Amino acid sequence: MAVSSEIQAPRSGRVAPKYTRHGSSRGNFEMLAWLFMRVSGLVLVVLIFGHLFVNLMVGEGVHAIDFGFVAGKWADPFWQIWDLAMLWLAMLHGTNGVRTIINDYADKDGTRFWLKTVLYAATAVIIVLGTLVIFTFNPCPPNAAAELLPSFCPAP
């Protein structure tokens, strides 16, 4: 009798319930989180390297940074969108990274829950605050000393 050399395909697609660690309600959130880390990471390399080069390497570098410098950048929608994308992607990327670390090292359910609650609250505050600042920012605030403002502001 000839022995078949055919190798069966793995029985993928179904895991016996006793081997799953949680109900099916989680869906594929963890896979999407894993994929998000790679995609956002790739974009963040470009956004953050550009940010560091323009703010630290060009011209006077760090000495040039003051209110007028920031106002001059955010007068241009290009830098508003750049910084907005950097804010959201970096905060979500960092939050998911810290979430992973909390899940790895906090053993007790209660500890994990509270650490993640604090993390998500901090993330929400920072993302909302940063977004509001980028879009409600006035480069020429009234009653400010003219020498602190960018050159395009009308004379008081």
Add this chain to the structure above:
Amino acid sequence: MSKTPAGTLYRGREGMWSWVGHRVTGVAIFFFLLVHVLDTALVRVSPEAYNVVIATYKNPFMALLEAGLVAAIVFHAFNGLRVILVDFWKKGPKYQAQLLWGVVGLWVLVMVPFLIRHLTLAFTGGH
């Protein structure tokens, strides 16, 4: 041969140390980012408030901290690209250790000119 047991500490060479480095730099960058959004938000308070806080950053000590921050960011960026290669490139897992030496090499290549420029500006270009 030593009579004491070798212990159970995992010593994973390049793979483990790059993982440790990625975690440590990632957490450090995250906490910096929280502070960085808060200090930048001061532009919404007043030009004076923003300038006063930024002025406290313009000294040699903070320049060294900034250099450390950029060193952490550049490592995290290049090692992140290595992780992507390990995950998506067919030969990534086979060459993961060599890829780490590529990360270290690129890190040196970027950090040397960065440090020369940034520290020159910070230590000589003050107003």
